[in-house]
Amino acid sequence: MSGPELNLTPVSYVVLGLVARDGPVTPYDLKAAVGRGIAHFWPFPHSQIYSESERLARLGLLVEERERTGRRRRHYRATAEGEKALAAWLAEPTWEVPQVRSLGLLKLYFGQLARAEDVAALARAQREMHLDRQQMQAAMLERLRATERPWQLAVAELMTDAERVMADHWARVEQAAEAAGARDGLATRRG
Numbered sequence: 001m002s003g004p005e006l007n008l009t010p011v012s013y014v015v016l017g018l019v020a021r022d023g024p025v026t027p028y029d030l031k032a033a034v035g036r037g038i039a040h041f042w043p044f045p046h047s048q049i050y051s052e053s054e055r056l057a058r059l060g061l062l063v064e065e066r067e068r069t070g071r072r073r074r075h076y077r078a079t080a081e082g083e084k085a086l087a088a089w090l091a092e093p094t095w096e097v098p099q100v101r102s103l104g105l106l107k108l109y110f111g112q113l114a115r116a117e118d119v120a121a122l123a124r125a126q127r128e129m130h131l132d133r134q135q136m137q138a139a140m141l142e143r144l145r146a147t148e149r150p151w152q153l154a155v156a157e158l159m160t161d162a163e164r165v166m167a168d169h170w171a172r173v174e175q176a177a178e179a180a181g182a183r184d185g186l187a188t189r190r191g
Contacts, residue, residue: 006059006061006085008085008089009052010042010044011044011048011049011052012052012055012056012061013086013089014034014038014042014044014049014052015030015049015052015053015056015062015076016056016061016062016078016082016083016085016086016089017086018030018033018034019062019076019077019078019082020078020082020083020086023077024065024075024076024077025075025076025077026073026074026075026076027049027050027053027074027076028073030049030053030076031046031049034046034049036140037140037152037155037156040137040140040159041155041159053074053076056076056082057076060079060081060082061078061079061081061082061085062076062077062078062079062082063076063077063078063079064076065077104122104125104126104129104170107122108122108123108173111177115181116177116178116180116181116184117177117181119173119177119180120174120177120178120181123170123171123173123174123177124170124174126166126170126173127167127170127171127174130163130164130166130167130170131163131167133163134160134163134164134167137156137159137160137163138160140156141153141156141157141160144156
């Protein structure tokens with residue numbers, strides 16, 4: 001059986017990829033790994049990790065082993081079939097357009113209906129958020145540069161560059177909104 005026959009989803013491949021990369025792991029280990037990296041560019045409810053790990057084990061793509069004593073945690077490792085399914089998915093190029101879902105961009109889209117000072121405040125808040133994310137990603141970049149994970153480093157670099165571009169763009173929006181507000185204020189005083 002392959003991906004379509006097994007109804008594998010992106011979350012399936014997140015679980016398979018992390019288990020294949022990190023070796024025997026608990027669902028909690030998977031959740032922590034997602035939070036450190038994947039969640040920054042592929043958000044999804046982390047509760048899916050638990051149910052998906054169990055489902056992949058039922059499908060024979062993971063093997064579940066329970067601790068015999070103590071908390072009796074579940075540990076998962078990839079089977080040969082799981083590694084084969086992951087390899088087949090990785091071999092398929094994708095042309096999927098990245099999804100951007102931003103409340104800030106949605107508000108900016110309707111900016112002509114807002115006051116210039118409100119658009120400037122929105123732009124300032126968005127710029128600060130993107131600058132904060134750049135700082136967080138700088139720490140991630142530092143960690144990744146110390147590892148043997150060049151492709152994860154490439155993702156982090158791309159995300160950092162995107163945050164920088166977004167912060168720069170919001171700074172330009174803020175300047176434009178402030179200039180528009182100054183012009184509106186001048187026109188009001190003259191009128």
